[in-house]
Amino acid sequence: MTEDKNVESGEYLCAHEDTVKKVKEEMPEDEFLYDLAELFKVFGDSTRIKILYVLFESELCVYDIAQLLGLTQTAVSHQLRVLKNNKLVRFRKEGKIVFYSLADDHVTRIINQGMEHICE
Amino acid sequence: MTEDKNVESGEYLCAHEDTVKKVKEEMPEDEFLYDLAELFKVFGDSTRIKILYVLFESELCVYDIAQLLGLTQTAVSHQLRVLKNNKLVRFRKEGKIVFYSLADDHVTRIINQGMEHICE
DNA sequence: GTATTATATGAACAGATAAACATATGAAAG
DNA sequence: CTTTCATATGTTTATCTGTTCATATAATAC
Numbered sequence: 001m002t003e004d005k006n007v008e009s010g011e012y013l014c015a016h017e018d019t020v021k022k023v024k025e026e027m028p029e030d031e032f033l034y035d036l037a038e039l040f041k042v043f044g045d046s047t048r049i050k051i052l053y054v055l056f057e058s059e060l061c062v063y064d065i066a067q068l069l070g071l072t073q074t075a076v077s078h079q080l081r082v083l084k085n086n087k088l089v090r091f092r093k094e095g096k097i098v099f100y101s102l103a104d105d106h107v108t109r110i111i112n113q114g115m116e117h118i119c120e
Numbered sequence: 121m122t123e124d125k126n127v128e129s130g131e132y133l134c135a136h137e138d139t140v141k142k143v144k145e146e147m148p149e150d151e152f153l154y155d156l157a158e159l160f161k162v163f164g165d166s167t168r169i170k171i172l173y174v175l176f177e178s179e180l181c182v183y184d185i186a187q188l189l190g191l192t193q194t195a196v197s198h199q200l201r202v203l204k205n206n207k208l209v210r211f212r213k214e215g216k217i218v219f220y221s222l223a224d225d226h227v228t229r230i231i232n233q234g235m236e237h238i239c240e
Numbered sequence: 241g242t243a244t245t246a247t248a249t250g251a252a253c254a255g256a257t258a259a260a261c262a263t264a265t266g267a268a269a270g
Numbered sequence: 271c272t273t274t275c276a277t278a279t280g281t282t283t284a285t286c287t288g289t290t291c292a293t294a295t296a297a298t299a300c
């Protein structure tokens with residue numbers, strides 16, 4: 001410890017000064033990192049992951065999603081709202097039936113990256 | 121509703137029978153989806169995202185991570201354990217100092233995919 | 241040995257969150 | 271207009287999770 005001194009703030013750090021400078025420069029805004037965490041938080045629930053997964057194949061209505069996953073309609077509806085707010089799914093109304101589908105292929109890519117990490 | 125009948129379970133579903141069959145076939149084990157959610161849950165916290173982010177540039181010791189992010193040593197240590205348990209970071213001991221670094225480039229890829237989704 | 245430094249760990253508390261239940265909206269059918 | 275069906279929403283509750291505080295380990299210096 002106290003191997004190097006960060007002149008700017010007066011803090012003593014173990015890392016070299018230019019390393020510290022680089023890290024600080026590359027660091028995005030706090031708000032951005034918060035949003036990023038929020039996004040991953042949406043994927044961080046098995047119910048929502050399951051919902052996204054059944055939508056891989058095709059669009060489905062709320063009732064079918066609930067039936068396929070053995071969940072209550074209310075639970076699915078609540079989670080679909082979270083997914084919708086985060087632009088991970090979109091919907092299409094046909095009378096009283098609402099069909100949900102994946103918003104874009106980012107969803108697939110993010111999940112695939114996650115799967116690759118697990119399968120090692 | 122009740123447009124189609126799922127013969128197997130006797131449930132009435134809106135989607136066509138072969139769609140339902142496909143969805144069910146493609147569906148991974150519950151345990152796998154649970155693990156996947158667990159992984160994303162790790163990314164779903166701004167403190168952990170910040171820690172991963174400062175490690176993008178270079179390996180850092182616990183104290184420096186805490187200083188750079190304005191966090192307590194304890195909080196960082198706790199979160200590093202979570203990251204370590206999920207194989208997102210690895211560490212190297214040098215005397216009493218422990219240097220942490222990103223485990224592999226999956227971390228970078230997953231975060232980048234997330235960033236792409238936000239930046240639209 | 242004791243003191244100090246770096247990190248880890250355990251327990252407790254506060255805030256977040258997913259599910260369940262009841263209820264509301266909104267569209268079609270009668 | 272009333273009923274029924276599909277979905278949405280508000281509220282409560284139980285559980286989970288991140289932080290803090292106190293303490294433990296583990297290595298170095300004295």
